[in-house]
Amino acid sequence: MKYAKFVAIAAVLAFCLMVPAVSDAAREVKMSYNGPADAENNAVHLFAENFKKLVEEGTKGEVTVRLFPDSQLGNEEERMELLSKQGMNQPIINVASFAGVAPVFPEIYASAIPFMFNSYEAAHFFFDNSRFWNKSKEEFRKRTGAYLLEAVEEGGFLAFTNNKNEIKSPEDFKGLKFRGMDEGQIILYKSFGASGTPVPWTELYMALKTGVVDGQMNPAMYIKMGSLHEVQKYLTLANIQYSDQFLVVNGDFLDSLTPEQKTAVIEAGKKANALNRQAMAEQDKKDIDYLVEKGMIAYSPTPAEMDAFREAGQPAYVEWLKSKAGEDWLNLALECAKNANEKAK
Template sequence: PVADVSSFAAMGTVLPELYPSSVPFMFNSYEAAHVFFDESEYWANLKKLFRERTGCVLIEAVEEGGFLAFTNSKREIRSPADFPGLKFRGMDEGQVAIFKAFGASGTPIPWGELYMALKTGVVDGQMNPAFYVLLGSLTEVQKYMTLANIQYSDQFLVMNGDLFDSFSDEERTVILEAAKEASRLTRARIEAEDSQQVEKCRHLGMQVYAPTPEEMEQFRSIGQPAYIEWLKSKVSAEWLEAALRDAKAANEKASAK
């Protein structure tokens, strides 16, 4: 196709340097994530690398859903101390590494099998935005939700490079500005819907907890090193350091607004 919205998993196969943007507990807010994907040096360099490697243009990081949240059927999770003994579904090795660092176990389970795995106790919990909790009717088999801003959920708008280059400078500017405006509108809609979806989960019987800044730092200090250790086999330290540095700056800039 001349243009497409690609998933994180698909992009990661050709651009593993993208993985540092998914380090858990990296963003304190949606605004911080927006600053990171709109303004950071890491993101600008990643787009250049994608063009060099594939010939395609990475236009926008498109917000897909809310931040991933922890859910489980056993007990409220307020900090990493609440994880030992629990069994979680992990979507990839990185997520499994996070759960192990918290003292829980993690195992990959396909989305189509997750409901029954939770219902029968194969696993006690999982992590996803509220949208997917509702989509999969997981409120029927999960009691507790923790809004820990685990990972920013996104996909990526890409375009054929030859096609992009065939347009005039003015036309390319129009395309990029239109994509940015569409992304802005998508963010506003998804973030509003995420808040509503969290409330719907609460209405359907889930107990929803938002960790304090101190509790978030506990998640970050234990979960990030485990995920970063897994990432070291995929990307260079240079890309990891750049993403973490720019995420810290994005958090500071967002909090100052």
């Protein structure tokens, strides 16, 4: 009897000792980002879903990812501060826009110079292995202790629209009024001979309909989303700016993983981004086709016309950026973008 009781107690103790070992093996990390949990209409959520799946598969469940869409862990700056300070207690992964990264690393703005990239392929070359991107990751790590892993593709290139005339050259802007989201966009319009004025997204449709402004710039998916095709006739696919956000991972968390787990997390970011790139390219084409079907006239500038946009629009924008990103970073970004465009031909 005593022997049976001893065996039962030993079995219970053995089970209790095993439980912490199992729970310790599974490491949970929180992942926060902007926008709703809607993979069809929020490319960042599509990325997050694939990243979670790939991390958990790659680590055989030893690392799990818990998703927090809609900025549930705070706004852009709050999440970046949380990521930098959390350490090992509650590790954070963040998908941040320029608004989240720029306060700690303003040089990131150098990657958003207008007309840098002639194609998606060129942008991918730039953000996969250019000297600018590698230097950015190193500098970001030094300043924040966190890892900057991927430039996550979140939509198509920004395009110009207007309701007055087809735009094929900078001269076609003269006399037009455009909605500008920020100072940089207004400077860009002025360099073309147009004027720019701030208009909130919620008021943009009526501003275009009533002629408060003649045009605006956004990716095709946003033009479709806002039904702007109803109040805009001309669409110029000038690859103005590449639409992306940034995958940032808490440094203490990533460094605490085994080499195999760390590699799995990094590779999950690359693979999830590759899936986003494919999805966004397909979606952008569908959205442009939709806008054309609804009556918009789409135009893709020739290489010579793109050079004309670049030559007219970049100098004033770069001059404005110097105080934010620094001349050395700007020059490096432009050089690497030129190399990326040549590789993508």
